[in-house]
Amino acid sequence: MIEEALKSYSFIQPEAVFIRHNENMTYKISDGDKNYLLRIHKAAEGLDFSTSYGDTPRQVFIESEIELLRRLHDIGSIKTQYPIKNAAGEYVTRLESGDLVTVLSWLDGEDLVNSPISEELVCQIGQMIGTLHHATAQIPDVKRCCYDEEYIVRMSNEIKKACEAKHIEEHSYVLIEKVLNHIKRILADEKQNFIIIHADLSKSNIIYDKGSLSPIDFSLSGYGIPEMELGDIICSLNKDEYIPSLVAGYESRNNRNINNAYIKAFSSLSIIGYIVIHHNKVYKDETFVKAMSRWCNTFFEPVIKQLEE
Structure with missing residues (x-):
């Protein structure tokens, strides 16, 4: 799946490193001196997010998340990731399996999991x-x-x-x-x-x-x-x-x-x-x-x- 996903974007020599798998499968993509976050929107087996999504198809929320991130980026008052288009100029990519893929900009830094809290x-x-x-x-x-x-x-x-x-x-x-x-x-x-x-x-x-x-x-x-x-x-x-x-x-x-x-x-x-x-x-x-x-x-x-x- 990751190989098919990478071919849909205008990467030159991408290298993928798996990060985690919860509601999405997430990968860090390194392409030259640039980094990205690639997400395959497929929940891990045994996890159920239907309480959040209700009866609305997941694709609706994937597309609206992209819209939300675009608007936050335009407002500019807080630093967040922003969406990256695929080679066809679209923000959402559909794999042959039917699973959806999105790519976001990468944020440098570390999460707070191991940070001292004050x-x-x-x-x-x-x-x-x-x-x-x-x-x-x-x-x-x-x-x-x-x-x-x-x-x-x-x-x-x-x-x-x-x-x-x-x-x-x-x-x-x-x-x-x-x-x-x-x-x-x-x-x-x-x-x-x-x-x-x-x-x-x-x-x-x-x-x-x-x-x-x-x-x-x-x-x-x-x-x-x-x-x-x-x-x-x-x-x-x-x-x-x-x-x-x-x-x-x-x-x-x-x-x-x-x-x-x-x-x-x-x-x-x-x-x-x-x-x-x-x-x-x-x-x-x-x-x-x-x-x-x-x-x-x-x-x-x-x-x-x-x-x-």
Whole structure:
């Protein structure tokens, strides 16, 4: 597949290095002194992203992601990757298998997975997110995922399937359902505040280079509230004590007032999203079983208590 994909672009002597395979198969393409990111839009076996995409064909979201990245590049207030056309002058390439391919510019730097985290860096992350949201708020009418009450219903249905298949225990299912019901009410109340968010922001999807931060991988981006984004990154940082610095950074770049009480709830939603997508693949993994117990104790139960007060 990678050889066929490379032939569709105007590369001269491309060399492909595999990066990872989640919702896409991603490769770093080196061609002379230039680098690119090539994505074959084929999800890894056992991963289910239908809760995000709903009934809309994946191609619609691939094409709209390209449009989103083009508009962000044109706005220019935040550094992101931008799409590269193929030899036929198109942004999306279809392989003989029917799988779709896109190529993006390459961003130099390293992700934050192995970086030391400080209050200063967390504040900078908040500033980056605030700048991103200020830019996406200027972009109307892009067909993206919608993280609303219907999305929560789809998550609830999948969590029920996970319980029925004995991938998670009944106790965990009951707690998750309570969290989802609270979040559904929050999203219904906050519908007027929806903007385009990254929706998959973690340490692995932020690139640090020469003192600046850039978000990558907008595959799951869509409409939601800012607290959902902030909850995602706090979940990735795994330290609630960073919330004040994150929010301070955000509000220094964006005039939206953040409801701190929602952030822990959306950190829990980030974990539930992981369970929804991965449970068919990881339910036998002892690490996952232990994590479920920890998530119930440190995320789901405290969030339920907080939201019911």
